[in-house]
Amino acid sequence: MDWSKKIEGKIKKGEPLSLHTSIGIGGKADYFIIPASFGDLKRLMGLLKKSGNSYFVVGNGTNLLFSDKRFKGMIIHPEFKGYTVRGRNVVIRSGENLTNFAVLLARRGLAGLEFAAGIPGSMGGAVMTNAGAFGHSLCEVVTSVKGLDETGRDIVFPSTEIKFGYRKTELPCKIIFTEVELKLHKGSPEKILSRMEKFIKKRKATQPYNVKTAGCIFKNPKDSLPAGRLIEKAELKGLKLGGAMVSNVHANFIENRKRATASDVLGLVEWIRDEIFDRYKINLELEIEVVK
Numbered sequence: 001m002d003w004s005k006k007i008e009g010k011i012k013k014g015e016p017l018s019l020h021t022s023i024g025i026g027g028k029a030d031y032f033i034i035p036a037s038f039g040d041l042k043r044l045m046g047l048l049k050k051s052g053n054s055y056f057v058v059g060n061g062t063n064l065l066f067s068d069k070r071f072k073g074m075i076i077h078p079e080f081k082g083y084t085v086r087g088r089n090v091v092i093r094s095g096e097n098l099t100n101f102a103v104l105l106a107r108r109g110l111a112g113l114e115f116a117a118g119i120p121g122s123m124g125g126a127v128m129t130n131a132g133a134f135g136h137s138l139c140e141v142v143t144s145v146k147g148l149d150e151t152g153r154d155i156v157f158p159s160t161e162i163k164f165g166y167r168k169t170e171l172p173c174k175i176i177f178t179e180v181e182l183k184l185h186k187g188s189p190e191k192i193l194s195r196m197e198k199f200i201k202k203r204k205a206t207q208p209y210n211v212k213t214a215g216c217i218f219k220n221p222k223d224s225l226p227a228g229r230l231i232e233k234a235e236l237k238g239l240k241l242g243g244a245m246v247s248n249v250h251a252n253f254i255e256n257r258k259r260a261t262a263s264d265v266l267g268l269v270e271w272i273r274d275e276i277f278d279r280y281k282i283n284l285e286l287e288i289e290v291v292k
């Protein structure tokens with residue numbers, strides 16, 4: 001199909017996904033589409049359903065590891081921006097940057113998203129992963145989500161119909177988020193911003209900064225030390241495979257040091273899991289999403 005005749009948004013053929021992931025890894029996608037509007041996305045979903053083409057949604061690509069091979073199908077990158085604030089209720093479009101938005105709300109005296117300062121995801125990706133930090137996560141403030149289902153039908157789910165878990169979100173059906181509604185609380189902008197600054201300082205002191213990563217690789221196992229501490233205790237910091245390396249700053253991060261491939265990262269992941277299982281009989285579960 002000639003998508004450019006059907007869709008108003010930007011269409012790129014053979015787009016390298018390494019350009020759209022924070023870890024800088026990924027083969028080329030057959031099609032990379034940025035819908036021009038909600039209507040455009042609706043049309044696209046209808047066409048995809050009819051044609052049977054497969055698709056995958058990429059937000060800011062900060063929790064993803066694509067394979068080095070070609071992605072056979074379509075990548076949809078919703079860049080919808082904008083928001084409305086009514087008292088303590090905020091409706092935000094899914095392409096907004098979580099951290100920037102948390103700062104913007106803080107300046108307006110709206111609290112509840114401080115923990116998100118420094119999480120580099122989009123609003124859509126953050127809801128899908130129930131992003132969180134410092135003991136808080138997005139599900140605490142989400143009241144509903146809006147989007148399109150696989151046929152392009154408008155859909156709204158109140159948070160009571162969403163099953164939020166540790167870095168995961170289960171919905172009654174597959175959906176591409178277009179908007180998210182949050183309920184925040186009032187606070188003093190100075191105090192909210194100062195809490196955020198503390199979180200950002202802590203991040204900068206304990207996590208690799210300005211390095212290509214996909215955030216934490218593993219979820220923290222239940223009833224044990226956090227994954228990073230286990231990996232550090234096992235003396236795996238600095239472990240290298242190809243261009244990938246276990247970060248010396250925070251052991252639960254893998255850095256793309258020298259043009260690492262997905263195979264390098266996955267090889268390192270298996271190496272770490274084996275070591276941790278041998279030593280502590282703990283199965284580390286991936287926090288990043290691997291897309292083949």
Ligand SMILES: Cc1cc2nc3c(=O)[nH]c(=O)nc-3n(C[C@H](O)[C@H](O)[C@H](O)COP(=O)(O)OP(=O)(O)OC[C@H]3O[C@@H](n4cnc5c(N)ncnc54)[C@H](O)[C@@H]3O)c2cc1C
Pocket residue numbers: 022056057058059060061062063064078094118119120121122123124125126127128129130131132133167175176177178213214215216289
């Ligand atoms: C340096 C660094 C620090 C990080 N720190 C944290 C942290 O403290 N806490 C934390 O939770 N995470 C952290 N992360 C991981 C990541 O930022 C979060 O998981 C983030 O919420 C992912 O958002 P994204 O837009 O990048 O989503 P992507 O990585 O693009 O996608 C993640 C998932 O969401 C889906 N998705 C994206 N947009 C939409 C949409 N509009 N509709 C439907 N599905 C969608 C994708 O298909 C995919 O399944 C960190 C990452 C990095 C690189």
